[in-house]
Amino acid sequence: xxxxxxxxxxxxxxxxxxxxxxxxxxxxxxxxxxxxxxxxxxxxxxxxxxxxxxxxxxxxxxxxxxxxxxxxxxxxxxxxxxxxxxxxxxxxxxxxxxxxxxxxxxxxxxxxxxxxxxxxxxxxxxxxxxxxxxxxxxxxxxxxxxxxxxxxxxxxxxxxxxxxxxxxxxxxxxxxxxxxxxxxxxxxxxxxxxxxxxxxxxxxxxxxxxxxxxxxxxxxxxxxxxxxxxxxxxxxxxxxxxxxxxxxxxxxxxxxxxxxxxxxxxxxxxxxxxxxxxxxxxxxxxxxxxxxxxxxxxxxxxxxxxxxxxxxxxxxxxxxxxxxxxxxxxxxxxxxxxxxxx
Ligand code: F6P
Numbered sequence: 001x002x003x004x005x006x007x008x009x010x011x012x013x014x015x016x017x018x019x020x021x022x023x024x025x026x027x028x029x030x031x032x033x034x035x036x037x038x039x040x041x042x043x044x045x046x047x048x049x050x051x052x053x054x055x056x057x058x059x060x061x062x063x064x065x066x067x068x069x070x071x072x073x074x075x076x077x078x079x080x081x082x083x084x085x086x087x088x089x090x091x092x093x094x095x096x097x098x099x100x101x102x103x104x105x106x107x108x109x110x111x112x113x114x115x116x117x118x119x120x121x122x123x124x125x126x127x128x129x130x131x132x133x134x135x136x137x138x139x140x141x142x143x144x145x146x147x148x149x150x151x152x153x154x155x156x157x158x159x160x161x162x163x164x165x166x167x168x169x170x171x172x173x174x175x176x177x178x179x180x181x182x183x184x185x186x187x188x189x190x191x192x193x194x195x196x197x198x199x200x201x202x203x204x205x206x207x208x209x210x211x212x213x214x215x216x217x218x219x220x221x222x223x224x225x226x227x228x229x230x231x232x233x234x235x236x237x238x239x240x241x242x243x244x245x246x247x248x249x250x251x252x253x254x255x256x257x258x259x260x261x262x263x264x265x266x267x268x269x270x271x272x273x274x275x276x277x278x279x280x281x282x283x284x285x286x287x288x289x290x291x292x293x294x295x296x297x298x299x300x301x302x303x304x305x306x307x308x309x310x311x312x313x314x315x316x317x318x319x320x321x322x323x324x325x326x327x328x329x330x331x332x333x334x335x336x337x338x339x340x341x342x
Contacts, residue, residue, distance in 0.1 A: 002033040003298055004094040005052070007066040008040025008073070008105030012124045012138025013279035014287035015100055016060035016067055021291025022098050023057035030299050035094060040101070041108055042073040044085045049092060061284060064277040066100075074240035075108060082115055089117060096298045098291075100124050102136070104241040106306065107323045113304045120297040121306035121319050122290045126275055128175040132322035133308035137287040142169070142274040143179045149270055150184025150217060157215040163205060163257055163265040167250030169274050170221040171243075174329050176274065177221035182337045187216040189337050190253075192223040192231075193328050198256040204342030205261060214263075220253060222246035289314045 005022055007015045019036075026032040034052040037043035050056075050068075060067055075081030089097070096118040099109040102125035109119040123130045126142035146168050157164040166186075170176045174191020181189035188204050190196045205216045223246050225231045234247030250267040257265050279287065286309060293307040293314045305316040 001030075001095050002035055002093045003295070004035045004037045004044075004049070004089070004092075004097040005068065005100070006037035006040050006043060006097065007068050007070050007100040007124065008108070009070060009102045009125065011065050011070050011275055012126045012136070013064050013141040013275070013277060014137035014283040015065065015070075015124060016063045017279060017284050017287035018100055018122055018124070018137070018291040018294070019052070019067060020057045020060050021288045022295045023052045024054065025292055025295045026298070027054060030295065032295075032298075035092065036068045037097070039069040039071040040073055040105060041075045041085070042071045043068075044088050045073065045075055045078060045081060047088050047092070061288075062278045064275075064279065072104065072239045072241060074104065076111065077240045082112060085112060086115060086117060096120070096303065098122065098294045098298065102127065103130055103323060103326070106130070106319060110304075110319045110323045113319065118303040119319075120294050120303060122294050123306055123308060126176065127170045127173055129171065129173040129327050130322060131325040131327045132306060132317040133310065135286060135309050137283050137290060138275070138279065139175065140282045140286075141278075141280045142176050143183065144280050145274050146176055146180030146219070146270055147183040149268065149273075150180060150186060150219060153268065154185070154217055157217055160264065161214045163216045163218065163254075163263055165218045165220060165250045165254050165265065165267045167220050167222055167247075167267065167269045169270070170223060171246065172223045172326060174221040174224065177219045177224075178329050178334055178337060181219040182333065184217070184219070185340065186219040186337075188218040188341050189334070190218065190220040190224045191329055191334070192221055192225065193331070194334070195225050195227040195229070196253075197227050198253065198260065201253070202257060202260050205257070205263065207342040218253070220249055222249060224249050226252075
């Protein structure tokens with residue numbers, strides 16, 4: 001049997017670890033022929049494939065990015081896109097596809113599955129906003145990078161008696177901000193799930209000053225909006241899935257704080273540093289488990305499912321129960337973090 005594998009959407013540390021596991025077990029244990037589909041769904045639309053052997057899947061465990069590339073191609077936005085995909089998969093002899101992606105890419109897998117393409121899915125995104133799984137791979141690496149950034153900002157903020165704002169990714173959820181803020185001891189954590197009030201933030205800064213702490217660290221998720229306001233966007237241009245580009249809430253907030261208080265404020269936008277480079281040990285292990293579980297699902301003929309991590313176990317969940325259902329942050333965890341605000 002010929003099995004295709006693709007990665008779509010924003011990259012996340014650990015994609016190559018998934019590919020390695022899928023290819024290794026597929027070739028070695030099941031005797032499948034493995035074929036890489038380049039740049040997500042684009043590769044199937046345009047017949048852009050590469051053959052994957054043991055050599056191409058070796059040495060890639062710690063490597064960031066994806067050896068297959070990625071794209072935000074949405075076949076349903078292309079004329080006869082889904083028909084082309086079915087036709088091209090058939091022509092290439094691809095009988096099953098392992099789809100590595102976040103909500104957009106997996107949403108396509110769900111629809112293509114209904115049209116007859118046999119897919120199993122692997123949850124990937126640094127945002128950790130996919131339902132059905134406790135963790136997507138790539139998320140913990142992003143949290144580790146954001147935590148290190150907070151640690152570094154702490155020393156310079158303290159030395160200069162400044163407010164330091166770290167803007168992190170996460171789209172419509174605050175998972176990275178919350179977890180990194182907890183780990184990095186942020187004095188305020190702002191997330192999309194809880195629109196902010198700048199005066200309240202200033203009162204936290206003042207409370208710290210009253211305790212002799214004349215610096216503060218704020219972490220803000222890119223999709224956070226002020227109470228009664230809208231998200232701050234970098235560009236209104238939308239991708240094929242209808243997403244705008246967030247960016248700028250950190251600078252917005254920095255200016256608002258300086259307007260209200262006599263304290264120097266600096267802003268750092270962490271950006272794609274959160275996605276680039278090597279996965280942490282946790283993500284390498286999780287991605288490897290996901291890859292093995294995904295090819296096992298193919299072998300069992302269990303299509304239309306996504307591998308998932310629930311309560312320390314790898315399980316599989318029906319993809320239809322997952323797509324389109326954003327997983328927002330655990331507010332109990334936010335309550336714990338807020339004990340340390342101000
Ligand atoms: O979904 C992952 C993510 O990194 C988001 O956190 C972020 O908003 C977006 O992708 C950035 O996308 P791009 O790489 O296209 O700028």
